[in-house]
Amino acid sequence: MKGKQRLSASVxxxxxxxxxHAVDEGRAESMSAWVNGALxxxxxxxxxxxxxxxxxxxxxxxxxxxxxxxxxxxxxRARARSxxxxxxxxxxxxxxxxxxxxxxx
Numbered sequence: 001m002k003g004k005q006r007l008s009a010s011v012x013x014x015x016x017x018x019x020x021h022a023v024d025e026g027r028a029e030s031m032s033a034w035v036n037g038a039l040x041x042x043x044x045x046x047x048x049x050x051x052x053x054x055x056x057x058x059x060x061x062x063x064x065x066x067x068x069x070x071x072x073x074x075x076x077r078a079r080a081r082s083x084x085x086x087x088x089x090x091x092x093x094x095x096x097x098x099x100x101x102x103x104x105x
Contacts, residue, residue: 007035 019034028034060066 011035 016031019028019031022028022034023031028037056066
């Protein structure tokens, strides 16, 4: 479907304010353009998540369920190969809200 359609929606006040701020700063042509961009990002994100879900389903059907240990190991390998772009390597740690286990000493 091409073209535009008028839409009426109830939106959280802080999101309306964020949209107005984006327009005032020139980051969006209009509130409609800002909302349209946000909806496009959400639709693209949903499509990617659906494709990932299908891929993982097919992978696990062929190779078995991916275990928590495999996920942890993959995360460790990825972090070991990563390059710190902002901050310092010492600042890199577990995700927020997660603490490292203390080694019993």
